[in-house]
Amino acid sequence: MSSRAAARLARVAGHITASASSPSTSTSTSSSTARKMAPTRKHKVAIIGSGNWGSAIAKILAENTTAHPHLFESEVRMWVFEEDYQLSSSHKAYDASKHSQPKKLSSLINELHENVKYLPNIALPPNVVADPSILSAVKDASLLIFNVPHQFVSKICDQIHGHIVPYARAISCIKGVDVSSDGISLFSDVIGRKLGIYCGALSGANIANEVAEEKFCETTIAYDPPGTLTPCPEEFPVIDHSLWKHLFHRPYFHVSMIHDVAGTSLGGALKNVIAIGAGFVDGMGWGDNAKAAIMRVGILEMRKFGLMFFDSCKSETFTEESCGVADLITSCAGGRNHKCAKLSVEQGRPIEEIEAEVLNGQKLQGTLTAMEVNEFLKARGKEKEFPLMTAVHKILIREASVEDIPHLLD
Numbered sequence: 001m002s003s004r005a006a007a008r009l010a011r012v013a014g015h016i017t018a019s020a021s022s023p024s025t026s027t028s029t030s031s032s033t034a035r036k037m038a039p040t041r042k043h044k045v046a047i048i049g050s051g052n053w054g055s056a057i058a059k060i061l062a063e064n065t066t067a068h069p070h071l072f073e074s075e076v077r078m079w080v081f082e083e084d085y086q087l088s089s090s091h092k093a094y095d096a097s098k099h100s101q102p103k104k105l106s107s108l109i110n111e112l113h114e115n116v117k118y119l120p121n122i123a124l125p126p127n128v129v130a131d132p133s134i135l136s137a138v139k140d141a142s143l144l145i146f147n148v149p150h151q152f153v154s155k156i157c158d159q160i161h162g163h164i165v166p167y168a169r170a171i172s173c174i175k176g177v178d179v180s181s182d183g184i185s186l187f188s189d190v191i192g193r194k195l196g197i198y199c200g201a202l203s204g205a206n207i208a209n210e211v212a213e214e215k216f217c218e219t220t221i222a223y224d225p226p227g228t229l230t231p232c233p234e235e236f237p238v239i240d241h242s243l244w245k246h247l248f249h250r251p252y253f254h255v256s257m258i259h260d261v262a263g264t265s266l267g268g269a270l271k272n273v274i275a276i277g278a279g280f281v282d283g284m285g286w287g288d289n290a291k292a293a294i295m296r297v298g299i300l301e302m303r304k305f306g307l308m309f310f311d312s313c314k315s316e317t318f319t320e321e322s323c324g325v326a327d328l329i330t331s332c333a334g335g336r337n338h339k340c341a342k343l344s345v346e347q348g349r350p351i352e353e354i355e356a357e358v359l360n361g362q363k364l365q366g367t368l369t370a371m372e373v374n375e376f377l378k379a380r381g382k383e384k385e386f387p388l389m390t391a392v393h394k395i396l397i398r399e400a401s402v403e404d405i406p407h408l409l410d
């Protein structure tokens with residue numbers, strides 16, 4: 001970001017009032033009703049997760065806690081799933097006296113202000129503090145940002161249950177769904193239920209490396225809390241659409257605030273399955289028309305799924321918001337699910353092998369989501385109504401081949 005833009009944002013921050021109302025924020029929730037007293041405390045922000053997207057979001061949060069000092073404490077704690085990491089001798093900060101042996105990833109992040117494993121070559125602001133202890137990371141945080149691969153969420157919630165402030169609010173940046181014998185759940189709901197707090201969702205056309213390089217994009221944040229929550233003490237700024245926008249919006253990362261949490265979450269989860277289908281046809285070399293067909297069928301199946309199974313889901317979230325059609329487009333062009341599916345066809349090898357080989361510890365979400373969604377559809381006799389998602393699943397479990405796609409969609 002340019003220093004002129006930073007100065008402009010800092011000036012704007014100086015004018016933010018107690019309820020964080022801002023002309024750039026068009027939507028706000030009922031919680032933004034006037035407080036009796038001016039806030040005397042600031043929100044503490046914690047991010048749970050430090051992968052490729054977790055680290056890129058930590059950078060955004062830290063830039064904004066600095067830009068809006070009336071609202072947020074500067075430090076952003078980032079929980080790191082600890083591992084040993086050997087810094088490459090070609091890294092610009094490599095010092096043989098310090099780095100000849102593997103070090104803890106959290107120590108390296110704090111020393112170099114860079115997540116050298118999951119978001120290399122991107123400077124993290126110094127107010128991002130990596131913390132390998134999940135309990136220490138979430139302690140006293142009133143704003144919790146969940147950003148881990150979806151398969152790890154439940155266990156993490158079990159670990160922190162009872163260790164967060166009861167008035168905390170959360171946003172889930174996770175792209176996936178939770179399928180169990182009870183049915184299907186959004187991760188915002190899983191987090192909310194397990195922790196006894198409210199959780200909204202962030203999702204959009206947001207390839208992490210591009211966002212971290214401050215290339216322009218848009219995102220969607222859905223936040224629609226019920227009126228029955230443990231109230232946030234009046235000493236804090238009100239937690240409403242305006243506050244979340246101040247925490248996430250950057251000149252290069254435009255936030256649209258909406259209320260449809262189900263549509264926002266499902267867009268992010270289901271497009272990963274469609275992106276695998278797009279990767280399959282690209283791996284076959286079938287060209288742009290074939291990929292366009294996958295994307296067209298894909299967005300319709302995504303919307304149909306949302307409207308069929310989630311009462312609160314809105315059609316326009318899929319067609320008008322970044323979390324819908326835009327995320328589908330970017331993921332079918334430059335996402336990891338697309339890339340690994342394409343390579344798997346080109347090399348004739350299982351996608352899991354490609355994932356382990358090329359992603360350096362990063363995780364695909366589409367493979368697991370394809371299985372989970374199929375389990376859910378099969379249990380309801382609905383597989384035939386979602387032929388593309390069903391085809392992707394069949395190919396992943398080797399019950400069909402990529403050549404069968406045109407027939408399976410006929």
Ligand SMILES: NC(=O)C1=CN([C@@H]2O[C@H](COP(=O)(O)OP(=O)(O)OC[C@H]3O[C@@H](n4cnc5c(N)ncnc54)[C@H](O)[C@@H]3O)[C@@H](O)[C@H]2O)C=CC1
Pocket residue numbers: 049050051052053054055080081082118147148149150152173174175176206207208209361362363364365
């Ligand atoms: N990378 C991207 O471009 C984007 C990713 N997302 C979503 O963000 C979520 C998080 O993904 P990324 O940050 O990209 O992660 P990632 O795939 O880059 O990294 C994997 C992360 O999982 C952690 N991990 C490994 N084993 C673990 C365990 N047993 N328990 C807890 N954590 C463990 C690793 O330490 C690492 O932080 C996913 O749902 C993804 O779909 C959303 C938008 C963009």
Ligand SMILES: O=C(CO)COP(=O)(O)O
Pocket residue numbers: 175204205206207208272275327330331334335336337338364365
């Ligand atoms: O969600 C993403 C972009 O919005 C990234 O998708 P991948 O996980 O396929 O890289």
